[in-house]
Structures are given as C-alpha cells and as structure tokens.
Amino acid sequence: MSITVKIFATLRLKFGISELSIETEQEINMIQLLELVETKIGAEIIPELIENDEIMVGTILLIDGKNVLHAQHLKTIIPDNCVVSIFPPVGGG
C-alpha cells in the first residue's frame, strides 16, 4: 500500500515537512498511519493531533477529501493510493 500524506499550515511550519509517502504491506487505520508518519519524520506529531484518544479540536484529517469525523474517526481504514491531508483550520477574520 502506498499513502501520500500532506501536512499544512502550523504543522508544516513546526515540523518542516509538507508531504511524505508511507509504504505499508498491511491494511492500517488513521492512528496507525499517524504512528508511521511519526516514525518517518522522527518527531512527535501525534501530540499535536490527538488528545485523550480523540482528534484534537482544531485538527482536520481528510482521506481523499473526506473528513474522518464523518467516518470512523481514528479507526477509519486508509485505502491504497489515497491522499491524507492534515491541517488545522483557521477561524479568524
């Protein structure tokens, strides 16, 4: 399986990375993907996204544009060849 992960805004600024590719032979869900991302970038990104086993307020996780909040949250299965977008929406005006 090949998964493209795109990181935006403050997360990009903090971790200095905008896009990476994750290869895995097993089917994985969102939290497992984030663990692989952490390993690959060598930095703790999960505490920026997850709090008490829930997606943190102010974090949006999209799989091919679909918000995992409208699926199985962190247990949402990641399809092959998809793009996962991680960004904190901004609310100021």
Add this chain to the structure above:
Amino acid sequence: MELYSRHSSLLGDLQFDKIQKSSVLVAGAGGLGSTVLNLLARIGVGKIHFYEYAELDLPDINRQILYTSDDVGNMKCPTAIDALKKINPRVEIIGHCEKITKSTIIPSGIDLVFDCLDNFTSRYILDDLLYCNKIPMIHAGVSQYFGQLTTIIPNVTKNFHETITVDAVKFDAKITKQIFPPIVTCVASIQTNEGIKYLTGNKDNLLTSKILLVDLWSNSFDIIQL
C-alpha cells in the same frame, strides 16, 4: 464610466452589468471584511450590505484597512459606511450595526454572502440562515500566516458545517489572535475575486467542494478536493 474604466472592459459589458445589478452581503467588517468591502465598492457592486457590531480597537489597525487610528474607540459600522461612501459614492452601502444571530432576517434579494466572521460559532449560525434560504456563501478564515477558502452553494455543495467540521465552542476558545496583515488582505482579495466569478456566472473554476489552503510563509497554495 471612467471610475470603472480599468476593469469594466476587461470583464465586458454583460458581466460588468451583472456586477452593477448585484446585491451582496458581507458578514463582518473586521480584517477580511475591510478588504472585501473596499474591493467590492471599488469594483462597483451595486448594493452592498454588511453586518458589524463591534468597536474599533487599536490592535485592529494592523489589518482592518477601512479604518485609521483616528477611528479607535468608534463603532466600526458607521465608520465603515463613511469610508466606503468616500471610496465610491455610486454604490449603495447598507450597514447593519448588529450581530448576526439565529433570529437575524437576511435582507431580501441578496445574491451572495461573504463570510468574513472571526469565529466558527457565528459561521455555523450564518451557514444555517443561508443554506435554508438557498443563498450561496464564500467562506474565508485566516490566522497567523495561513488562510482557507471554500465556496458553499446550496444544493450543489455540502453546507459549511459539513464541509469544515469542528467543535465550534471549543475551537473558538482556542483561536489565536496572532495574525500577520498580508495573509488577511491576500485571502480577502481571493475571496472577493471568487465572489465576482460567481456573480458574473463564471462558475467553472469556483472553489465548490474544494478547499483552498493558503500558506504565505511557504508561498504555497493548495486545493483539496472534498
């Protein structure tokens, strides 16, 4: 008309006529709203409603380009009306000096709304008011060096709440007030341009079912298909 001579021919008579006959509503006359209102008046949109209930604070001056330091302490709504009428007395400006709430009645005849609000709680209220009245909305949000835009059209796209889903109360409590002025004017300009495309019927390249993420710090513009 000479006032519009630098862009009316670019658009063509038919499209410029649509702009002059359009009626829009700008929700919020703060950072985004200042630039959107300024541009809409200069472009020559026929009737411009806006909602704004706050006083001008000194830190607002870094990005709220309708106002000056002399205006600090004054209500933004009448100040904005005066400023816009000075920019272009030929367009009709209707300022509503009140907060948008669940009981707000959207003025009749509005073709398009620009979401220039500064919190998700108010945005979701506006979304509900507009979606049930089948009024489209150009959403924008900004913070730090970053911005996002999406275009919501009832019966074409999901509503705003489904498009960008957050726990509004918790999210609003965490909104940082740090904001770098260029991202505000940049995103508001794109928002205005998006609105003009909608009003003139150029709907092929709208941000419908897409979100544009702008990152001025890394010079990136990304569109995510939703």
